[in-house]
Amino acid sequence: MKPHTGFRLQGCRWVVALVLALALALPNLAFAAPGPPPPGPAMRWVDAPSGREHLDTAIWHYARGKQKVDLIGAVHVADRKYYWLLTALFTKYDRLLFELVKPEELDVRSMGPSDGKLSSVQRWLKDRLHLEFQLDNIDYGARNFVHADIDSARLGAQLLAQAGNLIASLLAFSITDSARLTHADGSPRLGGIELAWALAARDQGQALKRYLGRELSEVDLGSDEFGGLGFGSVLIRERNQLAVQVLQRELAKGRRSLAIFYGAAHLPDLHKRLVALGFAPTGQAWLVAWQLLPAK
Numbered sequence: 358m359k360p361h362t363g364f365r366l367q368g369c370r371w372v373v374a375l376v377l378a379l380a381l382a383l384p385n386l387a388f389a390a391p392g393p394p395p396p397g398p399a400m401r402w403v404d405a406p407s408g409r410e411h412l413d414t415a416i417w418h419y420a421r422g423k424q425k426v427d428l429i430g431a432v433h434v435a436d437r438k439y440y441w442l443l444t445a446l447f448t449k450y451d452r453l454l455f456e457l458v459k460p461e462e463l464d465v466r467s468m469g470p471s472d473g474k475l476s477s478v479q480r481w482l483k484d485r486l487h488l489e490f491q492l493d494n495i496d497y498g499a500r501n502f503v504h505a506d507i508d509s510a511r512l513g514a515q516l517l518a519q520a521g522n523l524i525a526s527l528l529a530f531s532i533t534d535s536a537r538l539t540h541a542d543g544s545p546r547l548g549g550i551e552l553a554w555a556l557a558a559r560d561q562g563q564a565l566k567r568y569l570g571r572e573l574s575e576v577d578l579g580s581d582e583f584g585g586l587g588f589g590s591v592l593i594r595e596r597n598q599l600a601v602q603v604l605q606r607e608l609a610k611g612r613r614s615l616a617i618f619y620g621a622a623h624l625p626d627l628h629k630r631l632v633a634l635g636f637a638p639t640g641q642a643w644l645v646a647w648q649l650l651p652a653k
Contacts, residue, residue, distance in 0.1 A: 392632035396641035399430045399621040402571045410567060412647040414621050416446075417628065419636040424613050426604065426636060428628065430621035432573070433491045434483035435646040440494035442644055443618075447499065451612040454505035454603055456596065456619045457497065486566050488647065505603035505617065507596050566647050573621075593623055601630045 396417045403411050417428040427450070429443070447453045483490045496502075600617055607615055617627060628638070 392629070393638055395625060395628045396638045399624040400432075400573055401643070402573075402575075410649045411645045412566070412573065413643040414646050415624065416642040416644065417624060418639045418641060419631050420639050421634070421636045424608060424636075425615070426631060427616040428624050428631070429616050429618045430624045431491065431618060432621060432646050434486060434488040435491070436648055437489045437494065438648075439644060439646050440489060440491070444495065447501070447616070447618070449614065450501060450616045451614045452503050452607045452616075453499070453501050454503050454600055454607070454615065454617045455495075455497065456506045456600070456623070457504060458506055458508070486569070486647070488566075503603060503607065505600040507599055563649055566649055593626055597623055597626050597630060600627070601634070605634070 397415060399415050399417075401413050401415075403413060405411065412432070414430040414432060415428075416430070419426045419428070429446070431443075480490055482488075597619075600619065600623075604615060604617060619627065632638075
């Protein structure tokens with residue numbers, strides 16, 4: 358895939374906005390509440406002096422008396438080591454609540470690699486970035502795993518009903534995104550030009566990782582475009598509400614150590630919901646999702 362003559366920067370911004378939404382918010386296939394702020398950002402990009410830059414995802418820790426809940430943010434394409442670390446981490450919880458939009462009748466224990474349209478987009482992305490796909494590396498049939506997500510038929514109906522808000526939300530996100538003229542480190546942000554350079558680079562995978570990693574880490578996941586109307590309402594708020602309902606059911610059974618494993622875009626809204634239930638943030642940890650290699 359190479360930039361062509363007449364490359365349109367505004368059109369590119371739409372592509373970037375959609376890719377970011379897919380990579381962060383979509384599954385594998387805000388309400389206002391007073392209280393303490395989240396433990397930190399849900400994602401970060403680290404410019405290591407050695408040239409080994411990396412994209413990290415957060416784990417936010419919460420407690421309510423003797424009950425502990427972790428919010429584990431994820432990107433759906435990452436290094437294989439990232440999924441090894443997650444798999445080891447998952448074993449320590451009484452229950453691991455996970456996101457996965459699927460037909461209601463589908464048993465995850467018999468599920469093979471997904472070949473759905475959304476998964477195809479994510480597989481295309483992981484091939485370009487030389488990464489691994491989440492569905493190929495997580496055992497969703499593990500004994501402590503609990504499905505905590507919407508079924509595909511219901512999601513499809515809600516997306517169709519919210520089509521107008523979806524378009525408006527993407528437009529608002531694109532306009533807000535276009536107004537960001539600098540990166541978090543203060544360097545100029547050139548938007549589509551940076552993407553064109555990455556696509557034309559000799560080592561396209563490394564260049565795209567660097568470009569998308571910085572962009573993902575700088576998206577305001579707590580903004581109205583994510584948590585309010587449009588795709589935030591359907592893809593984040595309503596699914597988070599369902600996940601927290603499952604969490605409350607498991608807590609009522611006396612579970613003391615639980616985690617919610619969802620895309621990083623879900624964490625700010627999930628934080629508000631946990632605080633509303635009386636949980637207090639106690640800290641955070643980081644996992645390296647994408648590790649770049651030193652230049653040769």
